[in-house]
Amino acid sequence: MMSSRSAVSPAGPVERADPPSPLSSAGIIFDGDRDGPFGAARLLFRRFATLSLVELQKLRHDRVELYTRAVQPALWLLVFGVTFSRIHAIPTGSVPYLDYLAPGILAQSALFISIFYGIQIIWDRDAGVLAKLMVTPTPRTALVAGKAFAAGVRALIQVAVVLLLAALLGVGLTANPLKLVGAAVAVLLGAAFFSCLSIVIAGLVLSRDRLMGIGQAIMMPMFFASNALYPVSIMPSWVRVVSYLNPLSYLVDALRGLLIGTHGHLVLDFAVLTGSAVLTIIVASALLGRLAR
Amino acid sequence: MSIEQSVRAPSSASSGDPPAPPALAVRGLTYRFGGHTAVDAVDLDLAAGEILGLLGPNGAGKTTAIRAVVTLLRPAAGSVRVFGMDAVRYPIRARRLIGYVPQMLSADSGLTGRENVALFAGLFDVPRRQRRARVNEALAAMGLTDVADRLARTYSGGMVRRLELAQALVNAPRLLILDEPTVGLDPIARDSVWAHVHRLRAEQAIAVLLTTHYMEEADALCDRVALMHTGRVRVTGVPDELKAAIGARTSLEDVFRHHTGDALEGGGGGDFRDVQQIRRVASRAG
Numbered sequence: 001m002m003s004s005r006s007a008v009s010p011a012g013p014v015e016r017a018d019p020p021s022p023l024s025s026a027g028i029i030f031d032g033d034r035d036g037p038f039g040a041a042r043l044l045f046r047r048f049a050t051l052s053l054v055e056l057q058k059l060r061h062d063r064v065e066l067y068t069r070a071v072q073p074a075l076w077l078l079v080f081g082v083t084f085s086r087i088h089a090i091p092t093g094s095v096p097y098l099d100y101l102a103p104g105i106l107a108q109s110a111l112f113i114s115i116f117y118g119i120q121i122i123w124d125r126d127a128g129v130l131a132k133l134m135v136t137p138t139p140r141t142a143l144v145a146g147k148a149f150a151a152g153v154r155a156l157i158q159v160a161v162v163l164l165l166a167a168l169l170g171v172g173l174t175a176n177p178l179k180l181v182g183a184a185v186a187v188l189l190g191a192a193f194f195s196c197l198s199i200v201i202a203g204l205v206l207s208r209d210r211l212m213g214i215g216q217a218i219m220m221p222m223f224f225a226s227n228a229l230y231p232v233s234i235m236p237s238w239v240r241v242v243s244y245l246n247p248l249s250y251l252v253d254a255l256r257g258l259l260i261g262t263h264g265h266l267v268l269d270f271a272v273l274t275g276s277a278v279l280t281i282i283v284a285s286a287l288l289g290r291l292a293r
Numbered sequence: 294m295s296i297e298q299s300v301r302a303p304s305s306a307s308s309g310d311p312p313a314p315p316a317l318a319v320r321g322l323t324y325r326f327g328g329h330t331a332v333d334a335v336d337l338d339l340a341a342g343e344i345l346g347l348l349g350p351n352g353a354g355k356t357t358a359i360r361a362v363v364t365l366l367r368p369a370a371g372s373v374r375v376f377g378m379d380a381v382r383y384p385i386r387a388r389r390l391i392g393y394v395p396q397m398l399s400a401d402s403g404l405t406g407r408e409n410v411a412l413f414a415g416l417f418d419v420p421r422r423q424r425r426a427r428v429n430e431a432l433a434a435m436g437l438t439d440v441a442d443r444l445a446r447t448y449s450g451g452m453v454r455r456l457e458l459a460q461a462l463v464n465a466p467r468l469l470i471l472d473e474p475t476v477g478l479d480p481i482a483r484d485s486v487w488a489h490v491h492r493l494r495a496e497q498a499i500a501v502l503l504t505t506h507y508m509e510e511a512d513a514l515c516d517r518v519a520l521m522h523t524g525r526v527r528v529t530g531v532p533d534e535l536k537a538a539i540g541a542r543t544s545l546e547d548v549f550r551h552h553t554g555d556a557l558e559g560g561g562g563g564d565f566r567d568v569q570q571i572r573r574v575a576s577r578a579g
Contacts, residue, residue, distance in 0.1 A: 128397035132460070
């Protein structure tokens, strides 16, 4: 049924740069409209800023959720991390295992908090909020990017809690503010990718339950087939391939390089993270019309 | 604002000025879900300062038609012009003229009333310096000043509906589109919504397109009605004239029956009973 629907009407209204308004001759001036090559980019950025601000307001009204969400990654570090560093089973070279693991858990918390973010879009859809937003002069990419930003901020707050805990456990973290900012950017990008991936799934399956199922199904493989818990070098070769295709690995690599000072591939990491975030934002925006139907 | 001032003149002015474009001109609007034609070659006209009610039972295609008009759905055929602007080709531009309240009660429950309205002021580029005043005005106009800083999830149904109207109005839209604005509201909230809509029309010459299946309500409150059935507009006109045309002491329901005739009196009478049932459910929900 879905496919027959989309066969008739493949996409929502196409949003293109607007022409000079026939209404401007009637004395109606559109504030904020700057037609021309930069008009679309300007509009996108303004809307992104507005929507991001609103996401921060929402966060302010609902802080409890953030703290309870930090429990799970904290336990990973405390229970799994502390135990495994006693076994000395995982070859991490000169780096203590807990130090090696900490960035992996930071990346994991970004993944776990973001991978179900598409549920927010389905809620917004079910509540009619999405349709209302889509009838404002707002590019769909800005709506998606606003959600991605929200996921990023939530991930950042959680990461800060875990980072604090890691420091208390004696993990040797950098104190270089530039590197910390770099790590924050990496977390934002990673969360943007995971949350938009989630919105893409939401746009395809159109239901909360199915999104939950798929989210569960991909979350753990993404986590285990990455370099979060152990070095890629000890993986069977086919898992290694998955790990190289997995953006989570690049997030972990970037965080390790910035926070612990292991040898990273920062340029590649940030290129992959930025590219995958942008790509999923574009795909998710294209699927938003399906959700509004 | 200059927008409001420049619009005062109704488009029906019979002077020698070049005629202003109508608030809404829909021609041959068609939308299909798969093989099912939900909206079938619908024409609608709406002048500034006019209230047009789109009437019909559930499943008649009212909501789908509205969603195509507000640029949420891309029509399979036909044109939608909002004050002369081609809304199919230039949806972003057309949206600036439209205030839309969907059928569902849909304010963001995680934000306060004020934040909900401020968000829409931002999304419609209300100038930053005017924003606070315009948000306050919109809240005051809907009688929400006292509760503006409470989270919207604490609002009653009627309050959410008024909040949605405030959101839709903060942009000073020229065309207000309301999908079943009073469904699920108690009679007092319903009267209040209608009072607000009429005041907007009187004060700002705003054009209003709304859908409803409350026939009596439409009869009393709309300037013109378009009766829709199985995707088509069967008849459009002033309620009193439509009634007079089929006889004395008739109601809009009779008009509806008259124009959709066989479908209702024959075997396919389910549609109208459907409406009655929905009405009961709606009043219970309210």
